[in-house]
Amino acid sequence: AQTVTQSQPEMSVQEAETVTLSCTYDTSESDYYLFWYKQPPSRQMILVIRQEAYKQQNATENRFSVNFQKAAKSFSLKISDSQLGDAAMYFCAYRSAMWRNYGQNFVFGPGTRLSVLP
């Protein structure tokens, strides 16, 4: 079974600075998707960024970018120019791209709580 690990329970960053959140995963599959979700105090889960494993190019969404290292099974999230609104729990998630593994669904990591200091 796949597992997702986030080794940093809490992180903090100064406003306007850059922070990187770590995520590692374990899988024997070659085709899958990886996600970062943000959960602010409202607790609404919001998709931040996604990456297809077959794409070598790292995904980017405005101030958010990932460093996807497939061989190392690492998927870190970099937030540039941090803003107060970035303060939230961040969850890394894995999903198989194989239809026969649909039942395994999403596998979420335990989350990293990010604080943004003014």
Add this chain to the structure above:
Amino acid sequence: DGGITQSPKYLFRKEGQNVTLSCEQNLNHDAMYWYRQDPGQGLRLIYYSQIVNDFQKGDIAEGYSVSREKKESFPLTVTSAQKNPTAFYLCASSLITLRGSIQETQYFGPGTRLLVL
């Protein structure tokens, strides 16, 4: 606006009582899911459904039941058999293409917090 709605926002359950959490989506998504989130933890899958009148157990289905009578709706019942129901419950949905592959992204509702009196 398209989206996923969950109600109520807060729900209180008495001992031995069954309660039902509502989840409705107007995204025309085929698949729907229920997750449980405990404080400081990630999400755990309770049940999921790919099509109407079909659903499958997730990792922690014991003490829960679901139905999928309409594509738009996927209510979750927390039964009296669930001994520790206090948690935050999230509903999600995703699209399944005609070829059977699953669109990879799940979209979430705002959640329901369930508390035991």
